[in-house]
Amino acid sequence: MTLKVSVYRYNPEKDAVPSMQDFDIEVPEGKDLMVLDVLALIKEQDDSFVYRRSCREGVCGSDGMNISGTNGLACITPISEAVRKGKLVLRPLPGLPVIRDLVVDMSLFYKQYEKIRPFLINDAPPPAIERLQSPEERAKLDGLYECILCACCSTSCPSFWWNPDKFVGPAGLLQAYRFLADSRDTATEERLSALDDPFSVFRCRGIMNCVNVCPKGLNPTRAIGHIRNMLLASGT
Amino acid sequence: MVTNITNLSRSGLYDWMVQRVTAIVLAAYTIFMVVWLLCNGSVDFAAWQGLFQQTWMRIFTLMALISLGAHAWVGMWTISGDYLNERALGKKALVFRFLFQALCGVVMFSYVVWGIQILWGH
Numbered sequence: 150m151t152l153k154v155s156v157y158r159y160n161p162e163k164d165a166v167p168s169m170q171d172f173d174i175e176v177p178e179g180k181d182l183m184v185l186d187v188l189a190l191i192k193e194q195d196d197s198f199v200y201r202r203s204c205r206e207g208v209c210g211s212d213g214m215n216i217s218g219t220n221g222l223a224c225i226t227p228i229s230e231a232v233r234k235g236k237l238v239l240r241p242l243p244g245l246p247v248i249r250d251l252v253v254d255m256s257l258f259y260k261q262y263e264k265i266r267p268f269l270i271n272d273a274p275p276p277a278i279e280r281l282q283s284p285e286e287r288a289k290l291d292g293l294y295e296c297i298l299c300a301c302c303s304t305s306c307p308s309f310w311w312n313p314d315k316f317v318g319p320a321g322l323l324q325a326y327r328f329l330a331d332s333r334d335t336a337t338e339e340r341l342s343a344l345d346d347p348f349s350v351f352r353c354r355g356i357m358n359c360v361n362v363c364p365k366g367l368n369p370t371r372a373i374g375h376i377r378n379m380l381l382a383s384g385t
Numbered sequence: 386m387v388t389n390i391t392n393l394s395r396s397g398l399y400d401w402m403v404q405r406v407t408a409i410v411l412a413a414y415t416i417f418m419v420v421w422l423l424c425n426g427s428v429d430f431a432a433w434q435g436l437f438q439q440t441w442m443r444i445f446t447l448m449a450l451i452s453l454g455a456h457a458w459v460g461m462w463t464i465s466g467d468y469l470n471e472r473a474l475g476k477k478a479l480v481f482r483f484l485f486q487a488l489c490g491v492v493m494f495s496y497v498v499w500g501i502q503i504l505w506g507h
């Protein structure tokens with residue numbers, strides 16, 4: 150079976166402007182390939198084509214891209230779900246500067262992640278073995294710690310497109326809540342006061358694009374709601 | 386922390402709260418007006434003036450007017466930060482954004498003052 154694939158191409162050293170390039174790819178009958186397999190087949194045809202990947206099983210977060218209009222991980226998106234009107238259209242994650250072809254510059258995304266201080270803060274001397282949590286306390290981190298920082302969510306969020314330098318974005322905010330919710334973390338107040346400005350959290354307009362695309366099935370909008378409630382509780 | 390001097394309060398939480406509370410006031414006012422108009426069939430000048438003679442109605446209306454101003458300010462300020470920022474317009478953005486915000490401020494302030502004039506005028 151021949152699959153029509155249209156791919157975003159841009160090499161700033163050679164091209165003045167980005168363009169879409171069409172490929173005809175032979176895919177085996179009766180087997181549902183992943184989009185990542187198709188990328189490998191394209192690279193066989195054209196060695197200059199560039200994309201990121203590593204684990205090829207949805208745990209490293211490197212191959213986030215825009216697949217026929219929806220952000221997702223190429224390695225766990227089957228082509229049967231991604232082909233629209235007989236065609237597979239692949240673009241880089243929206244809103245971030247393109248380095249080359251499907252590879253984007255994630256600096257702004259990481260800067261926002263860094264801003265929320267994604268590490269446990271606790272100045273009490275650590276106990277000999279480990280800081281203990283009850284099963285209930287540990288359960289609060291479910292749905293938060295699983296994030297693989299693929300950036301599918303933040304780059305589908307209009308608020309992040311307009312203000313990626315000021316709005317933390319869904320991925321960063323999910324992690325912000327992951328540490329706010331951690332019973333072992335003692336910096337709750339500082340964390341909250343660092344978020345209580347008009348941009349960091351409150352640029353979220355509840356559009357829920359982030360929830361729609363998260364390949365790990367996480368819900369940043371809910372986490373953002375929790376942060377807002379914590380801010381409300383400490384502010385009223 | 387991202388700071389800003391032109392939003393309503395400096396605090397995102399406060400702005401957010403203002404927008405929620407003013408939305409409730411505006412919704413209540415709208416519902417009241419619709420119900421009042423439905424219950425009063427054909428409204429003539431006397432009925433209309435009678436309604437707005439009441440002190441509570443003037444307070445309610447003034448509250449709705451101020452809510453409208455505050456609600457619109459937070460909303461327009463947000464819009465100007467989305468579409469009139471440096472990413473969208475480059476270096477000129479500051480001038481455009483400031484002029485846009487100033488215009489919004491003047492318009493909303495005028496509406497409130499004008500509304501007061503109508504409410505307490507003759």
Ligand code: SF4
Binds near residue numbers: 318353356369370373
């Ligand atoms: S819910 Fe908030 S964070 Fe998620 S896509 Fe919408 S605006 Fe962005």
Ligand code: SF4
Binds near residue numbers: 303320362
């Ligand atoms: S929340 Fe989901 S979509 Fe967003 S970075 Fe984490 S894994 Fe990716």
Ligand code: FES
Binds near residue numbers: 204213
């Ligand atoms: S290659 Fe690792 S998530 Fe797809």
